[in-house]
Amino acid sequence: MLTDRQLFILQAIIDDFIRSAQPVGSRSLSKKEDITFSSATIRNEMADLEELGFLEKTHTSSGRIPSEKGYRYYVDHLLSPHQLKIKDVELLKSIFAEKIYELEKIVQKSAKILSELTSYTTIVLGPGVQENKLRRLQIVPLNKETAIAIIVTDTGHVENKMFSIPPSLDVNEIEKMVNILNERLQGVPLMELSDKIYREVAVLLSRHIKSYDKLVQNLAHTLDVPGHEKLFFGGKTNMLQQPEFNDLDKIKTLLSMIDQEQDMYKLLSKNPAGIHVKIGRENKISAMENCSLITASYSIGKEQVGTIAILGPTRMQYSRVISLLDLLSHDLTSALTRLYQKA
Amino acid sequence: MLTDRQLFILQAIIDDFIRSAQPVGSRSLSKKEDITFSSATIRNEMADLEELGFLEKTHTSSGRIPSEKGYRYYVDHLLSPHQLKIKDVELLKSIFAEKIYELEKIVQKSAKILSELTSYTTIVLGPGVQENKLRRLQIVPLNKETAIAIIVTDTGHVENKMFSIPPSLDVNEIEKMVNILNERLQGVPLMELSDKIYREVAVLLSRHIKSYDKLVQNLAHTLDVPGHEKLFFGGKTNMLQQPEFNDLDKIKTLLSMIDQEQDMYKLLSKNPAGIHVKIGRENKISAMENCSLITASYSIGKEQVGTIAILGPTRMQYSRVISLLDLLSHDLTSALTRLYQKA
């Protein structure tokens, strides 16, 4: 177990390093106001903390920097709650200032402002549409061969996709079909749509519509792919400002990982509720070695629908970022709930 | 006027520099197979070419590099037509391999493949929707206060937006209104929609609908903002690979300019038909000083609808990129025309 003094020193070192990005030496630490013991004492404690794995040296005679284990301990036990600046809070609240109806816009604005506030990179995993329920299906013919299928979900999300229609088909038939489909499929989650069409509605349709099979096939296939949740980014290049990334190779690997959206999906997709901090290699991706990721989930009502995350260097302002994310995720949840749950 | 030999040397220098990114010296040039005169002669010619402004030195005793004026002359007069590799052509054609209906997907895929092919950054300005004509307007109520307006254009583009409805309004009334609007507004360009609603349809509506004024106001406002054309990017970080950007500051300015989409709009928006090359400062943006931009327009039918561009260092493979862009813009035009002009 760590002594109080060790905890105090560990915290002081990490705080200092987060601020300065420079290895912390015993002498400079001892000069701080609230430290009563000498640099030699600090050196001894540092040696112990290093042996325990909380600190590291960059070379034999350098000051100490936190190890991943050090950060982990710091985040779990030493984090002093951060009092957000009024300006910060105001900026966050400004996301919801104008009456916005589009979820995408809110999310995008959140990402932008959060990245400005932190100088880190913001990543938002938008709500998946797969679980949304169908509110209305609409088909608009464009010409004799193609039509557009439009899906409106209960959350107000609109998906659309072109598909080809058998040339023999009559416009009235399409209308008939749309009516039947709407009657039968309202409230069905999108992910079950095509399945439901085949199993329940196809039979019914076959009675009313002539060349229904080809049409239904096309349509079902069209409805089947409302794709993955969407990712939104803010401050993609903010990491360039961080002193730990003044190395070209590091930047290259990091930026190309950010552009590799699949990796980002992995990082953000399995998210239990609440705020979570993943430090360095805990992220299981080599390009994230010097980065930490703080994630927070947001919901509509009780249902968790997305994740908002900050990607920064391991030397990150954990306390402040956590406060910001906590506030924003709550605001986001209540705004979205207010907007969509009245239905 | 330049002599034949000067032209030959200028071309050789630029070709060499584009390949190697190293200043070209007289001695290394003279060693080339197809050069019959000595390095001293080349030195003399180089001095002349420098005096004329086509070449530059990086320092007093360095080899020569092309000046912007040199590149300009090279692009205008010395470009040898580039024979595309079969593999390149195949890759380009693969964009249209699967039957895709969504314009966005085609455009995105184009950007991706083009950036892979060139190792530069691709920027595509998608078709603007302002000129598209209304095919169908649809309104789907979500709850008592909000509804979604959906616009389908003649090109199959779908826009949607939430708006609030006066709580007193009846569902039937909305349906009535939608019918009237569709009857009156079909074929009207989106940019004229709200105007037309106020001037022609409002009177008509007032006869049939109770609390029409507030509703129409909301709706017209909603339809009014189908925003700017969309930008698509491919290989945003490809420039990191280019040797001229091994400098952190240059990368920072360049990448943040790319993320500043408004600058990109400026660069791509006023585009006469055909392929155009803008070299370095010709782009009028300081961050573009070491970059060239090659743009090509693409059309649906006769109507030019978008721009596809490659952003690379001034030391760019002009000939190859122009060939690639030329091929792609034509393919894109014919694919889109085939897809949308049958209406």
Add this chain to the structure above:
DNA sequence: CTTAGCACTCAATAAGATAGAGTGCTAACA
């Protein structure tokens, strides 16, 4: 247990030294 003192280490910076690629100019040559 704490601390002053000292020898030692390492990174960062600056200062020479050297090699190499390249130029400009001059004079000889065809």
Add this chain to the structure above:
DNA sequence: TGTTAGCACTCTATCTTATTGAGTGCTAAG
């Protein structure tokens, strides 16, 4: 008169070497 060999000169890049300063570990005294 145009071309070329030769030479002195310039500048960059790279390698060495020296110096400084921040920092450590260890020892011995308080």
